[in-house]
Amino acid sequence: MKTKLITTLALMLLLLLVAGGEARAQAQAGKPKIGIVDVLAFRDAIGELKAKYDKLQAEFAPRDREIQAMQTKLASQEKVLKENTNLTPQQAAKLTDEFEAGKKEYTRTVEDFQVQVRKREDDETGPIKEKLGKFLEQYCTKHGITYVFDGRALQETGIVIYASPAANITEDFVKEYNKAYPAPAGAASAK
Numbered sequence: 001m002k003t004k005l006i007t008t009l010a011l012m013l014l015l016l017l018v019a020g021g022e023a024r025a026q027a028q029a030g031k032p033k034i035g036i037v038d039v040l041a042f043r044d045a046i047g048e049l050k051a052k053y054d055k056l057q058a059e060f061a062p063r064d065r066e067i068q069a070m071q072t073k074l075a076s077q078e079k080v081l082k083e084n085t086n087l088t089p090q091q092a093a094k095l096t097d098e099f100e101a102g103k104k105e106y107t108r109t110v111e112d113f114q115v116q117v118r119k120r121e122d123d124e125t126g127p128i129k130e131k132l133g134k135f136l137e138q139y140c141t142k143h144g145i146t147y148v149f150d151g152r153a154l155q156e157t158g159i160v161i162y163a164s165p166a167a168n169i170t171e172d173f174v175k176e177y178n179k180a181y182p183a184p185a186g187a188a189s190a191k
Contacts, residue, residue, distance in 0.1 A: 032146035035169040039150045042132065045174040047183025049132075052124040059120070063113055070106045077102065135177050145169070 044050055077099045087095065140148060151168060154160040 033144050034167055035145040035148045036151040036163055036167045037148055038152055038170045040152055041170055047178050048128045051183050074102050139173055
């Protein structure tokens with residue numbers, strides 16, 4: 001979840017920086033035009049990104065299952081510790097020690113996994129996100145858009161009270177991007 005938020009914020013910042021240069025030039029020429037995109041939709045709607053995320057999901061699925069198994073084991077141990085009053089003090093101490101060691105191992109494993117996932121995600125999707133930023137700049141120039149905002153971020157923060165559905169350029173942008181940069185063969189059937 002943190003990875004998605006960080007990725008979204010990074011892409012949003014990139015989008016704002018790209019749109020900012022165009023905004024200055026176009027604002028001088030007349031009334032600014034605003035576009036809203038759903039950046040999180042790019043993950044599934046942009047063919048290239050979807051292919052990369054599907055690849056990453058397949059790559060990390062075994063490790064994710066391992067972490068889930070660790071979590072299940074810890075929950076089971078915790079339940080035994082809480083519910084079983086028939087344990088001798090030595091048994092309870094041993095089980096407590098095992099549980100605490102398991103929690104530490106679980107925490108380290110999850111942290112290492114998150115770092116590894118973020119690095120691989122950056123490696124795999126970084127070039128596409130750069131290309132998306134450049135394409136968005138071209139798209140905005142072509143359509144006379146001076147500012148682009150992430151609709152979900154606006155919604156979550158409550159900064160914008162109303163936005164016309166006509167301002168949402170996500171679908172059209174995705175369609176044009178996918179036309180210009182089709183997903184690799186076989187990516188559509190992946191997953």
